[in-house]
Amino acid sequence: MLSQKTRYAIRAMQHLADHYGQGPVQLADIAEAQKIPPKFLTVILSELTRSGLVASQRGKDGGYWLGVPPIDVSYGDLIRIMRGSLALVPCASRYAHERCKNCVEEENCRTRALMLQVRDKTADLLDGINLSDNVEADAYLQAAE
Amino acid sequence: MLSQKTRYAIRAMQHLADHYGQGPVQLADIAEAQKIPPKFLTVILSELTRSGLVASQRGKDGGYWLGVPPIDVSYGDLIRIMRGSLALVPCASRYAHERCKNCVEEENCRTRALMLQVRDKTADLLDGINLSDNVEADAYLQAAE
DNA sequence: ATATTGTCAACTAAAATGCTTGAGTTTAAG
DNA sequence: CTTAAACTCAAGCATTTTAGTTGACAATAT
Structure with missing residues (x-):
């Protein structure tokens, strides 16, 4: 969260x-x-x-x-600035990578492989949308519910 | 995280x-x-x-x-059980929806629309992989780094 | 019987979160 | 050059969450 x-x-x-x-x-x-x-x-x-x-x-x-045009501020950047990372685990972060506590084997960790995929999908989305996008809330919300 | x-x-x-x-x-x-x-x-x-x-x-x-075969335990379920939700904000949760604190207008909230998309992509991934998948860590890790 | 193994509520220390206090600093206008 | 309107920022603080531990108990195989 x-x-x-x-x-x-x-x-x-x-x-x-x-x-x-x-x-x-x-x-x-x-x-x-x-x-x-x-x-x-x-x-x-x-x-x-x-x-x-x-x-x-x-x-x-x-x-x-x-300080920069809205189109240059992605939600991904925003969350990275405030939270440090988009990843769900420290070892799956691209810009703030850190070994997980009590990690058994990072090199061949199943969880990490999965979390890297999640991180990438999340980043694709969050980096692809910025403050100038007036996210079509209604359209998406209706399609989704 | x-x-x-x-x-x-x-x-x-x-x-x-x-x-x-x-x-x-x-x-x-x-x-x-x-x-x-x-x-x-x-x-x-x-x-x-x-x-x-x-x-x-x-x-x-x-x-x-x-208690159930590994193939029937998705990572999505696992995280939902432990964390309550896959979403990044309470109002974007499907199974544990809750109004965000100090929310200005949930019905037409830009952030919510975006977070619902993120949640869906995350769910697609996490619900699509389960404990019987022996995540090809090496393959993915090499492609990604 | 007894040793082994899971169950579970209650407790605790430490960290993170969500704010507030209060003492500055800068600037425009009179 | 004084003053009021703004932002700046380190420190402090209460509450909640996290990451465990304690210890008493229940079930099961031998």
Whole structure:
């Protein structure tokens, strides 16, 4: 599961994408529109700013905006930034690979082989969609349910 | 990420699958072979036994064995049993659907639409592979790296 | 009987999560 | 050059989750 923080980050970024090119958006506005505790949002936006995806300006009339065009921010990147990895196990991560605790034999691990496949499929999807895609929620939701 | 407990559960089940039809396997044997803390394994095997996937017998020469053929235990089921859901957000779960905390509008949520797709792809993969598949680790690992 | 093996609720320590506090720093405008 | 409006950020904190352990008990084969 994604943490609440990651989910807030996604919503905040969608909000910024929706206001791309319209100047700085203030934290309080994002917090209210997206129902995110304002003080917590400062932590989240700071992280995103440090990552380079978001730009900010302090002082009066300051605020936040996307540092790169929405089309260049994939959901995969977003989740990697907030969570560190897309994988279900550390040893199946591409960018943050780490040996699993108590692993018996990583080299020939059945679980790992499977989890690498899951990771790749997940990445295909999440890296293929970005903040400019206005995901056709209705269409997909209806087809799926 | 999958919890350590879920990873142990997967390894324990693979172990039982490897010894399917060979009579009861004792907890201590599984624990040693799979490097799982024995007392923790009792918790895990109890859960799996209660779920019906594993059968057990007490007393001398007792132990555990798969309650159903390996081919009938998909990794998807296994993860659902241990973790509750395959989804990345509660509102994208099929079998354990739950409204996300602080959700703004589930009905028309971009994130949800996306996460439902991710969930479906993940499920396709994890439900399509089971304990009798001896995942061609080497082949896949080499192709991927 | 007794040794062996699983069952299970309750407990615990440590880590992660979800926030808040509060003391800054920067900026625009008067 | 003062002030109010914003962002910045390390530290702290309560709660929940995770990863186990303890210990008392139940069943079974010999």
